[in-house]
Amino acid sequence: MGRADPRLRARLGRFFSPGSLLGPPTTRQLLAIYREYGLDPRSAHPRLFETETLAHMRQDQVQALFRAMGMSGAHRVLSLGEGNGAVSRVLAKTVGCRVTGVDFNARLVASARSLAKVHGVAGRVEYLVQDVGALSLGARRFDRVYAQETMCHWPDKEGALRRVLERLAPGAMVGIHDWLRGDRGGLDEGLRRLPALARLYPRGIWFQYRLEELCGLLERLGLEVVLAEDLTDAVDEGLRKSLAFIAAVSRVTTDRARAAARAFRAVLPAHYSYLRYGRVVARRRRWPSLSASYSRRP
Numbered sequence: 001m002g003r004a005d006p007r008l009r010a011r012l013g014r015f016f017s018p019g020s021l022l023g024p025p026t027t028r029q030l031l032a033i034y035r036e037y038g039l040d041p042r043s044a045h046p047r048l049f050e051t052e053t054l055a056h057m058r059q060d061q062v063q064a065l066f067r068a069m070g071m072s073g074a075h076r077v078l079s080l081g082e083g084n085g086a087v088s089r090v091l092a093k094t095v096g097c098r099v100t101g102v103d104f105n106a107r108l109v110a111s112a113r114s115l116a117k118v119h120g121v122a123g124r125v126e127y128l129v130q131d132v133g134a135l136s137l138g139a140r141r142f143d144r145v146y147a148q149e150t151m152c153h154w155p156d157k158e159g160a161l162r163r164v165l166e167r168l169a170p171g172a173m174v175g176i177h178d179w180l181r182g183d184r185g186g187l188d189e190g191l192r193r194l195p196a197l198a199r200l201y202p203r204g205i206w207f208q209y210r211l212e213e214l215c216g217l218l219e220r221l222g223l224e225v226v227l228a229e230d231l232t233d234a235v236d237e238g239l240r241k242s243l244a245f246i247a248a249v250s251r252v253t254t255d256r257a258r259a260a261a262r263a264f265r266a267v268l269p270a271h272y273s274y275l276r277y278g279r280v281v282a283r284r285r286r287w288p289s290l291s292a293s294y295s296r297r298p
């Protein structure tokens with residue numbers, strides 16, 4: 001696909017940077033939260049993930065994705081759009097694999113690197129400032145690749161995935177959690193109709209697919225889709241639980257917590273109509289499928 005348009009990059013950077021209104025907490029804010037609530041950052045306590053991540057999926061859902069991908073400690077894993085490293089830290093702690101995470105937001109990557117030390121996983125994770133559309137990974141090869149709530153921001157998903165597939169061994173698994181189009185359209189349409197959400201979310205950063213489109217893309221790229229499911233009910237319920245948790249920690253991060261709670265409340269009415277969530281797991285075929293090789297003939 002090539003590098004993302006600089007305006008898109010800037011919008012995403014403002015939206016997701018650590019300490020920004022809707023971005024993840026900074027390392028300093030997190031250290032205060034761990035202290036205040038007696039959370040051991042070296043543990044795999046789900047509250048850590050829910051406090052740190054930029055995602056709407058909760059830790060149990062992320063771990064379900066990893067199980068569906070058959071992750072094992074021996075695997076080399078690539079993470080696309082890794083953000084501040086919350087997802088790879090869970091993977092490194094609970095499964096023990098080695099993870100390479102890429103994200104084009106240098107501030108998120110800096111956070112990921114410092115939090116890896118705090119969480120005691122620095123030996124198992126590495127983070128690179130890179131655009132998924134222009135990856136430069138040297139001789140690295142991977143057995144597993146995941147994209148956790150990031151593909152909805154890639155205008156050219158096919159171009160990016162084509163390059164990624166060159167890095168995967170035959171039989172490798174691809175796991176995706178993503179924000180999908182809703183029944184009435186995508187979030188740009190939703191922002192026109194939901195003023196509370198439009199005050200918080202920018203336009204022009206949403207390139208959502210439907211679940212079937214995502215599966216179709218993976219099949220076209222020669223992957224075999226082994227699982228595809230809509231997770232909207234589960235994420236909707238999870239966000240409502242997170243609202244309750246944010247109320248509980250608001251003593252430490254008052255402004256941030258209030259902003260996060262406002263964002264969750266504002267996004268709930270978009271669920272189903274303009275935003276669904278999905279999980280897809282696919283396997284790279286050991287041999288190119290007959291249809292793929294046939295279609296390449298002149």
Ligand SMILES: C[S@@+](CC[C@H](N)C(=O)[O-])C[C@H]1O[C@@H](n2cnc3c(N)ncnc32)[C@H](O)[C@@H]1O
Binds near residue numbers: 053086147
């Ligand atoms: C919603 S956040 C999810 C972060 C992380 N995967 C998680 O679940 O906590 C989306 C992430 O995708 C990254 N991203 C979007 N487009 C990208 C691109 N073209 N190249 C690299 N990273 C990108 C953003 O910087 C952001 O960190």
